[in-house]
Amino acid sequence: MKYIKPLFLLLSIIICSCHEDADDKVFQANIAFNFSHAWDGEEVTNSDFNTIKFTNENGEQLSIEKLRYLISNITFEKTTGETYVFDGYYLIDVTNNSNLSFTPNSTIPTGHYSKVSFTFGFNNEDNYNNYPDLNSTSWNVPEMLGGGYHYMQLEGKFIDNITNETGYAYHAIRAVDNTGSTPVFEDTFFEVDLDAANITDSTTFNIEMNIAEWFKNPNAWNLNELNNMLMPNFNAQIMMFENGQNAFSLKSVN
Amino acid sequence: MVIFICHSCSNENVETYVPTPSPLQIPPLFENNILNPITPTNNPQTEEGIALGKKLFFDPILSGDNSQACANCHNPKNAFTDPKRFSDGINGSLGNRNSMPLFNLAWNYEEKFFWDGSVFSLEHQVFEPVSDPTEMASNWTQLEAELQQHPEYPDLFEKAFGTSTIDSNLVAKAIAQFERTLISSNSKFDRHLLGEAELTPEELNGFNVFMDENRGDCFHCHGSDKNPLWTDNIFHNNGLDENFSDLGLGAVTGDPADNGKFKTPSLRNLAFTAPYMHDGRFATIDEVIDHYSEGLKNSSTIDPLMKKVAQGGVGLSEKDKTDLKSFLLSLSDHEFINNSAFNNQ
Secondary structure, three states, X not given: OOOHHHHXXXXXXXXXXXXXXXXXXXXXXXXEEEEEEEEOOEEOOHHHOOOOOEEOOOOOEEOOOEEEEEEEEEEEEOOOOOEEEEEEEEEEEOOOOEOOEEOOOOOEEOEEEOEEEEEEOOOHHHHOOOOHHHHHOOOEOOHHHOOOEOOEXXXXXXXOOOOOEEEEEEEEOOEEEOOOOOXXXXXXXXXXXXXXXXXXXXXXXXXXXXXXHHHOOOOOOOOOOOOOOOOOOHHHHHHHHHHHOOOEEEEEEO | OHXXXXXXXXXXXXXXXXXXXXXXXXXXXXXXHOOOOOOOOOOOOEHHHHHHHHHHHOOHHHOOOOOOOHHHHXXXXXXXXXXXXXXXXOOOOEOOOOOOOOOOHHHOOOOEEOOOOOEEOHHHHHHHHHHOOOOOOOOHHHHHHHHHHOOOHHHHHHHHHOOOOOOHHHHHHHHHHHHHOOOOOOOHHHHHHOOOOOOOHHHHHHHHHHHOOXXXXXXXXXXXXXEOOOOOOOEEXXXXXXXXXXXXXXXXHOOHHHOOEEEOOOOOOHHHHOOEOOOOOEOOHHHHHHHHHHXXXXXXXXXXXXXXXXXXXXXXXXXXXXXXXXXXXXXXXXXXXXXXXXXXX
């Protein structure tokens, strides 16, 4: 009796793999993504959290206590216009060291891709769906700010002008000005372009976020002025969007 | 071969006794908005298991001198917490933390229980109070023997687990099953979300204070209309003290960065769960709101979301305070505390 189940399982694997060989002429590749984090070249992991050890462009010393962000719509495009999109989204949680590496369920055909990209945050179509897993982890944006979801939560402390440790909550969402009678929105999700890639076999994209960029370019972030209540702050959201453009880079593909 | 396997499986099923499955009834609001509850595969919910767990929960036989049940410190009328700041153990000794209300526990996805998250899973949790000298001060060997000699329990364990041999693991499993059925989802605010009740203008403004980053900004930790648990079940320092007499999570992890952090409590059922905070220091909701508005104390581990600490807090207007309180009270579920399935009769 004991041997029957494993034997059966083994058979089903063989059957399935025969089936695939027969049907698919083009090889399919698994694609993995690996997100690492740095502060201007120095690697940052959650073991660097909770200590004031970073200095931003504006000269403020700061710590990180929480960092999580959402990416979506990983896309592979061919020059022929053929496009493969990994539907879905990934909440990368540096604080808890979860989801830093992942392999989407579906595969793509091997070959040359002229452009590989993903979206930081959600595009507007995806942002206004209801996602139980994201709700369960309190990732929502209040209805009064248009609803939808956070794109990033970066929190910690900085040394303020009077040398106190003060908290900051750098939360990125879709920019909204809700001071008038109807809210005015501006899009702040953006595409991260990972350039062209040759996919010959299972492939891993190693992507780095330089956290310092969020405080640097083109807006030298002044934490003394902008540390909290940034979600309803339209201009702050636009500045985050601008600074985020250079935060991600492709380190290697292997 | 496939047929043969199925056949032999079904034969086995006929031979073993199976208690009546009774899966958790997930409220529509939860079903639509958040992930499903956690029930361990080795302890499925059954009618007989739940009934046994309920009997044990209300039975003082679990304590050293048969004087104290779980329900003594977890009273259904108080949404299963204790209105006393610190509960009396059977020896008259007091703990140093306020009892915790018990509801929607199966939605605590990380399964970290207690104010400091020191116990993983509801099944394991049961072992703590029974032998804790400041609580029920019993010992498991003695308790197992007592239950075994009881006129009813062996039969009830037989029905729930297919064995009349009572051991502590089965006691824990039964109680955990009962605890998972304690679901609270019928507050006025829940009915408002389902379109069945209308909030007053005060309650609505209070909700907006709760959700507004420029005013209360409570939603980052305490849930929202999209997270009906009204907690993130995560550990934070919400600015109660400059120095900690109780390290909370820090004593569990050994990481000083966790000192003074405690689990965010759900804001459901506040009407029944006073006093508030891990040490029950606040007797009223007004005191809690004043704390967030102007009473914050700074410390190195205070949560970055606790803003304007230098000014003592977010500085709510009198009207916003009153309305925030009205909103918070709209999260209380009167049906839950009166539900006969959860009461001892």
